[in-house]
Amino acid sequence: MRFDWRRAAAVARKEWFHIRRDPFTLALALVLPLVMVVVYGVAIDFNIKGVSLAVSDSDASQASRRLVDTFDSSAYFRILPAASPAQAVEDVVAERAKAALIIPPDFEKDLSAGRGARAQLLLDGADNATVAPVSQYAATIQTMASERIAGVDLTPPYTLRTRFLFNPELNSRWFVIPGLTVVIMAILSIFLTAMTVAREWENGSMELLLSTPVEPLEIIAGKAAPYAVLGAVALSFVYLIARLGFGVPFAGHLWVFALGCAIFLLTYLAQGLLISVTTRQQTIAMQLSMLTGMLPSNLLSGFVFPIASMPKFFWFFTMLLPARWFMVIARRTFLEGSSLLQLRVPFAALSASCVVMVALATRSFRRSLE
């Protein structure tokens, strides 16, 4: 196949005119990333703090007060006193509290008698997102409370010192925002290009275009180029907000990340074009890009749900998704500072899917009205 740069550039230039004159496209490209970073970065906080805890202390002893104080003094819980155990349960049922701590009357007596005192922690199992972290906090607090109640240092025979590498404070933003670059790029690139070729078909201009000497690859390249620039601008935007606005560290080499971005962007631009070329209708193209671009990049890329805990089928299935591989590249370059060599597997997989997508988009482009 011949490839004429002048014709490809003409298509790109024309596409740029369309973008410049269509406020919706520009808004989508520049405002959407901003909104998403703010929503995910500010509003959604995976670090749970100030969980309301309904406390019914029927013992009212020194020991029971120490237990409650330990919960209170951690930033993770906010104490809500309850008159009776039934009242504490009622608080959870009525959503006034996320959890309830019930201390029975004989707590201190049992404790000093060495009978093994008991207290009960009730958690709202309907709220999956809070239960897991809260029960973890509670376990830690239990150890602290035991020491305080017993008044001794219960030093175990050995110490296990936990240190979190790459993200010492387990700041969820550090984890979320690099992943967000994947989601934003996936939505942008696939949506924008999925519309373009379909628009030519609906507009009737494709018939004229196909009667000229322009080759399919020239149309594909020319259409993708302006959106690649737009995607790169949006991405730099997200990077700057992440670094400057949220103080997310960047431990790796910028060029490794940029290379990953470029391959990923090209893959999804091609996927959008493939959708556009085959559907020829904007509404269907829009729905297909939601289904194949937005959903997998959100749900199956490891952005929200860890791939390791998915059923075996999905564990394999996600290997086909470019978003899964780029998610690894984005997070590891940001937080771990991984090199290209360390990321060779995701890079190889991403490049392979890129080649396949570009080939599919070009080959499915028919120079025919049928």
Place this chain on the structure above:
Amino acid sequence: MSGAPVSISVRGVRKTFGKKAFTALHGVSLEFEAARMHGIIGPEGSGKTTLLRVLLGLLTPAEGTVAYFQGGAPVDFETLRPQIAYMPQTQSLYADLSIDEHLEFFRDLYGIPPADYAARRAELLEVTRLAEFSGRPAGKLSGGMYKKLGLMCALLRSPRVLILDEPTTGVDPISRRELWDLLYRLLDQKILILTTTAYLDEAERCSKVHLIERGVVVASGEPRRLLEAEGARSFDELFLRRASAQDA
């Protein structure tokens, strides 16, 4: 051989759509001789647009062949493609692009050298009298201006074959006359022009007319001779008579 007059020979072309549910062309055979203006006329849905699209390689016929000749020698369609200009019936320009932006776009697609382009642009803008509107977006042009812009895009690179699908539909009488004057000038350059039309007075302006009904060529020849043979005074009369004969 490039630049020599082109002729097209259509042999037994059949075209079906869907799973043989609809046949648009039933074995059409036609000769389009070089350097002449051929009018393809017929009622709506008779297969005129389908025939043009087959000639342009935009549709593949189920049966039959289309052969292209240049200077009398057979040529491949791909060789000829850069020399064929087409103006579709449906709106096919970009509403947000101005006249000049359209011309520049097609200049680059056709690979026209800048010097040739400047001269050609000036000439076309003068003939179409669109010079003062060159910055106006296509979406804001009147029906006639829009068609003229379509024609300008098609004529930008001196084609050897010009294929027009209802170029004058929706165009006011003055613009229609201007468009025809433009086409006559092109004939002087030995261009093969194929045009479909719904205006039967225009059929008489062509050097050859091909009447198509329900995917079949029912008559073909020079307009006057064709009318004489059918014993009709005008194409209007011929059409009405055939229509009533079919109904009966």
